[in-house]
Amino acid sequence: MIVAVILIILAAIYGITLYQRGVKLQQYVVELDSDDSAAVLKAIDGLSSSGRRIVGRVDFYLDNVRPEVRSRAVMVIGTCGSSADSAIIFPLLEGDDDKFVRRDAAVALGKLGGDGVVAALTKKLGDGSEDVLVRAAAANSLAMLGAAESIAGLVAALANRPPVLEPVSEEDAEAEEAPEDATLPLRMAAAEALGRLGTDAGVKALGEAVLENTEPGERVRAVAAYALGDAALNNDNEEEMNTLLESLLTASGDSIGDVRIAAIQSLGKATLIPDTFQARLDKVLTAAVADEHYWVREAAKEARRNVGPLGT
Secondary structure: HHHOOOHHHHHHHHHHHHHHHHHHHHHHHHHHHOHHHHHHHHHHHHOOOOOOHHHHHHHHHHHOOOOHHHHHHHHHHHHHOOHHHHOOOHHHHOOOHHHHHHHHHHHHHHHHOOOOOOHHHHHHHHHOOHHHHHHHHHHHHHHHHHOOHHHHHHHHHOOOOOOOOOOOOOHHHHHOOOOOOOOHHHHHHHHHHHHHHOHHHHHHHHHHOOOOOOOHHHHHHHHHHHHHHHHHOOOOEEEEEEHHHHHHHHHOOOOOOHHHHHHHHOOOOOOOOOOOHHHHHHHHHHHOOOOOHHHHHHHHHHHHHHOOOOOO
């Protein structure tokens, strides 16, 4: 009798707990359409840990008139859903009026994967009429998906740079503002993606992007240098390493300290250093230890420890 009573009590507690959870989830669903930022963040966090069952409870928000609400639903579905849910995100990537919704759709598709996702993201990446933030999100998602078939599109995006301007006097520079670098976020995202995918064509493109006389954006050069470091780690392809090391050694002399830091740190990640590069790398690291920039010097010390003794 006592055991039966205990079981009834436990069942009641379990039922109450399930009910409370259901009420809380419904509250979170409602608060996705709130104007209270704190409530929205709490709702997204609560829903994102609820599993795929939540997709069917928030998907109606994808048609909401408010773009921020559509974005919130996309983010939740991207976190909770499966590849089968990509189909309901495609229309927002391809035709939503709001660029931030399209960007969040690109991010979500990178998490979900599924049939047609790589093709759709690759198409969006190469769409010159699309907002650069959406294209950058597509690049990041393609890297997340390990989409080697998107290499050509990523290489083209990385190469979509403004021309390198001829040096001008300080007086002329003050009189005329430099034009906006509209594709900067895209080139940075493409460089990072190519580093993660690490193919021959990607390494070659990154090797060009770290060069000061080729890539005008110092932030792109730095990202490309770090990406080459990612590609160098555990890379035993000597041909790729030749291209990679040649570019990083050149970048170690960049006029911008942050680029030199990135190049030196990435040189320290090389696990294969062909004999023809041993003496040159030793010379570059020795010079970098005396660099005027403190963090270049620190990067050189770390790189020296990582690569160990070098031949001459």
